[in-house]
Amino acid sequence: MPTKLYPAEVPTRRKPRRADLAGESGGVSLTTALEATRTGDVWLFRGDSGPDRAIRTLTNAPVNHVAMAVCIDDLPPLLWHAELGDKLTDVWTGSNHRGVQLHDAREAVEQWMVRYEQACWIRQLSPEVTKEQEDHLLKVIARLDGTPFPTTARLAGRWFRGRVPNSVDLVRGIPYLDRKVREHRDQRQHEVSAPEPVSLEAAYCAEVVAITYRDMGILDTAKDSNWFDPGRFWSGDRLPLHAPHTLGPEIAVHLS
16 A cells, blocks of 8 residues: 655655657557656546546547656656546545545556556656756645546536637737736736635546646646646647647557
8 A cells, every 4th residue: 555645755856767758659568657757747548438438528538537647756656636536545645535636656557447448648748847846746736635526517517618718819819918918817827826726626637737737837827727638638639838848649558
């Protein structure tokens, strides 16, 4: 059973990346993927169950789940995500609960691939995260861990609301207004000590990764978190990452 991580005791020394998986067109084993993964890498899953297909249909996405790697010091790789299951121990709290959780990555991926019968891919983030970004990550985990997962109906409603054009969308391409609206939006987010994550009554998996990326300074903040679905993190979509951040191609992960 994973050891409980108390926030004050979490180490903060980052691991160097061991391997670039971009050339592995045939996929890699789970062990190889876990050895190579680093903080910020995205793990994507696709299944064929009724709920999996429902999520993909509601969100028009090629995948139904997204998670983010958290790799700190000599700890085993961890996976940060939101899910309905409560079988695995949340290593941040040492408890079992549904919703937003931090899991041992091997246990989590094996659960999704074996128990949930999901195909899995990894996309590596470049460049590696900085110490400052890692500090922001830990604050997000402390803030969001334990947030419940929404019902299917609420999930669909949030997804549709996320597609309604916001102020940034409406003035895009009009230089002066575009700049002013973005400045106002950035100022409003900086003035709020704990933006939208604190008020979330429930969090969808893609929202968790988007909020985390945003607070780490990796993701453009022009879109609200409910604009994101798992498919936004697939290479066929355009994820608004801040330069120089990029996500590599999908590398299939196999159990053996």
